[in-house]
Amino acid sequence: MIAILKSEFRKLLTVRSTYVIIALAFVLIGIYTFYFEGYVGNTGSAAAKVGPLALKEIASNGAGMGALFISIIAVLFMAHEYRYSTIMYTLTANVRRTRVFFGKLLTISIFGIIFGMVFIAFAFASYMLGLALRGAELPPQDFNTLVELGKVTFYYMGYALVGILLAIITRSVVVAIATLLIFPAVIEPLLGLLLKTNAKYLPFTALDSTVGATISQSTLSPKNAIITSACYLLIATIIGWLLFVRRDAN
Numbered sequence: 001m002i003a004i005l006k007s008e009f010r011k012l013l014t015v016r017s018t019y020v021i022i023a024l025a026f027v028l029i030g031i032y033t034f035y036f037e038g039y040v041g042n043t044g045s046a047a048a049k050v051g052p053l054a055l056k057e058i059a060s061n062g063a064g065m066g067a068l069f070i071s072i073i074a075v076l077f078m079a080h081e082y083r084y085s086t087i088m089y090t091l092t093a094n095v096r097r098t099r100v101f102f103g104k105l106l107t108i109s110i111f112g113i114i115f116g117m118v119f120i121a122f123a124f125a126s127y128m129l130g131l132a133l134r135g136a137e138l139p140p141q142d143f144n145t146l147v148e149l150g151k152v153t154f155y156y157m158g159y160a161l162v163g164i165l166l167a168i169i170t171r172s173v174v175v176a177i178a179t180l181l182i183f184p185a186v187i188e189p190l191l192g193l194l195l196k197t198n199a200k201y202l203p204f205t206a207l208d209s210t211v212g213a214t215i216s217q218s219t220l221s222p223k224n225a226i227i228t229s230a231c232y233l234l235i236a237t238i239i240g241w242l243l244f245v246r247r248d249a250n
Contacts, residue, residue: 004094004103011086012077012111021076022115025069026122033062033123038130047127050136055143058127059152060211063120067159070115071180074108074163079173097245101168105237108160116156117149148211151222155211158229161237162207168240184208203232 012018033047037058041048047057081087094100131138166176184204192199199205200220209225220228 008107021069025066030126034126034130038127052142055141058123062123066119070112071159071163074160075167075176078164078167082171101244108164109157112156112160113153116152151211158207165236165240
């Protein structure tokens with residue numbers, strides 16, 4: 001498994017798209033947390049108003065922006081193997097497809113968790129710099145560091161797994177990325193009109209609720225959101241594994 005992980009990390013870290021997408025994530029997170037939340041404070045959130053839930057808002061909305069970029073990297077990491085037929089060499093070098101499958105999932109999970117921590121640290125630093133330039137002082141915060149970092153860890157790992165599993169199931173960059181962009185923005189809101197209060201159990205809604213700064217009747221508690229999301233991820237992992245081991249590499 002160590003050899004598989006080394007190989008997968010090499011594939012992930014030696015392509016230009018990984019660094020371009022990460023750089024774009026840093027830029028957007030920096031603009032949002034430094035300028036809109038910290039320096040100008042015009043979003044109306046607890047962070048903009050410098051309230052006791054400010055850091056929770058930054059962890060939820062600021063650092064959370066990077067999760068979509070991680071999932072896109074995960075899509076490209078897997079789908080490009082099929083697009084450029086390098087999957088043939090991968091499966092030739094490692095005949096046990098199950099080990100390859102879980103090696104890829106573990107690689108992208110670790111990558112997502114690491115950059116989740118990096119993004120949240122960057123978001124906090126940008127926000128604090130914005131506050132300093134505004135001349136505002138952060139009051140005592142309702143922020144449990146271990147709990148919040150644990151939620152962010154699951155959140156980023158979840159989005160990384162969503163990306164790679166979509167790529168494995170669809171084998172298409174376009175379809176996988178379109179699903180990431182369209183399903184939570186268009187499909188789930190439409191389904192929400194039918195499901196009403198039960199819309200909080202939809203996949204992306206539940207996953208986003210894991211880092212929600214506030215809890216209402218329309219959102220799950222972080223604990224229930226993690227359980228619900230874990231069930232969705234387990235089902236998707238089983239489907240992805242079955243397709244990965246049974247379908248032709250082409």
